Amino acid sequence: MTLDQLLERPTEWIASEGPHGKIVLSSRVRLARNLRGHPFPEWANRTRRQKVLDIVMPAVAELPAMKEHFAATMDSLSALDKQLLVERHLISRVLSARNHGSGVVINKEETISVMINEEDHLRMQAVRAGLQLQKVFRMIDKVDSELEEQLDYAFSPRFGYLTACPTNVGTGMRASAMLHLPGLVLSNQMGQVIQAVNKLGMAVRGLHGEGTEAQGNLFQISNQVTLGEKESELLERLDKVVLQIVEHEENARLTLLEKEPNRVYDQIGRAYGVLRYAHHLDSKEALNLLSLLRMGVDLELIPASGRAMVDELMMLSQPAHVKRAAGRNLGARERDVWRAELIRGRLRELAAPALDKQPAPPQSEEEAA
């Protein structure tokens, strides 16, 4: 299928709501694999990278999970195409900087993507809505097993799968969950949470992974260790940590609503008001305001139909998606005008009468008892 056909379909993990979907947007597992007897991409010349691509790409494209797919070599994609795939988390920024000898294969639901000659010969990922790490792992594990029947992986009985970067050696697995944590941010608790999570051997990162800033109150929690533990154990530990953060976030929101209800209503009301009527929105402001709107849905200040709308707008208001919607190249200011119009148009369908009211006065402890 073409890139246009792929992008016109709703992304599975955005259109559906998974377990703990209020706070956990998605779960993702990726495996790093390499072919025996071929140099890692960074050390391979163009001919040798092309050779790996020629072996791997057809093998991936023929997998049952990839029955309908989009496949492309990186040199065949425009800068805009690449940026679109990055914004949809279907390829990494590292792959988007590659050209000859690298490629990607993505299934039509956008739940499985296999990058070829990124940092490793193969980087395969599965993603689903909500917190379901084990299920996502089984999806990608199946892809991996089927590929292993055809490809000769670099594997050491002692270390496990060999990878270009030693931090991936062993399982070659990085599992992550994308969390929406406005309550912890608003109550200034994210610093503590990050420290605690780091101590448990997990990393907290921004929207686009390593080295990116947290925007829209979105955080990726992922495992650091790939060696010395079984996949199932790693996933179980990550799952527990995520569940704890979810609980913290829920508590933070309840406390905010109880102690500073007007502040919560104010933040969500202003976000709604600005998104509904602004004529100029940059992508960072849009994402931050959409994040507050999403919390508004969770707190029932915005109708439930708003959640899918907000999640879609979070994706569609990214720069490359706005350019694509405009159908032509736009300067930054023009893009901000288009983005604002897109969001205004959608939000017109989303009335928020609950935001007119004052928050109910908090019950006293006596009344609550």
Add this chain to the structure above:
Amino acid sequence: MTLDQLLERPTEWIASEGPHGKIVLSSRVRLARNLRGHPFPEWANRTRRQKVLDIVMPAVAELPAMKEHFAATMDSLSALDKQLLVERHLISRVLSARNHGSGVVINKEETISVMINEEDHLRMQAVRAGLQLQKVFRMIDKVDSELEEQLDYAFSPRFGYLTACPTNVGTGMRASAMLHLPGLVLSNQMGQVIQAVNKLGMAVRGLHGEGTEAQGNLFQISNQVTLGEKESELLERLDKVVLQIVEHEENARLTLLEKEPNRVYDQIGRAYGVLRYAHHLDSKEALNLLSLLRMGVDLELIPASGRAMVDELMMLSQPAHVKRAAGRNLGARERDVWRAELIRGRLRELAAPALDKQPAPPQSEEEAA
């Protein structure tokens, strides 16, 4: 009449729209007068101030223009009452700091108010909507002439009316117009305008006169000179200057709309969105956003019914007015919550569908021809 009765009536210059009412909110003329043979208030002891008050107050109260009036000595008013009168521009901050021996008489339309023992024995003002300085002068001139029949004014054939501060000697007149200049502010032209106006011997001040900051893009333009020119000449000069500023403001708005239409729509849209949905607004932010909304009415982005609403909200969202509406003493945060609720409630009746649309693309010169 009681203060409550006075405040419950709409203020004439807010409820009606005068000449050039889009940009000129009100015209005001005040005269300073003193009684011969009595020391100026600052130099008078309590007994002597009381004596002046006892002479002047009944004389003012019995004027035909004051048929129905509110009259009070300053010591009989609470701090909140005084602040309410200041916010309505019916007394000055100087008078509000006075107690024994000072007072005020205000007619029921709030178009005439006479302060007794402020800086001078009498400070009488008239105010009307829009630009109509001559008419306002005739109103207060009539009051002055009628009072002069009963009171013995300190007058020098050489200098004119004598006043406590030499800057008022002569006519004792200060005429001013309150202008709404968001276009000049948004296009960074206010500095130039202030310089030019100063060169013409006029002063530019903020919302509450001398020494106050410009908020809500509101500026008072007034004469500096009181000596050596007839009242009619002074008023004519001020009128001309104001008309020039009005023209500059109109041009600034047109230029903004032509060159940066999205910026204009964005500013007005955001102002509407925040006022419509915020749950926490301090008085400064409220005034600044209401100012943008008022410009939105002028530019027909907000329905015409919005102008009176905005002008009323500009008054009602001031701190003492919010306290009064709440019927009890409020802390600053509580006041901000009340203010936001008041404004949300009103704006619910003011739909702004024009803000949904994109500004029309500017006509090219050919098309316009």
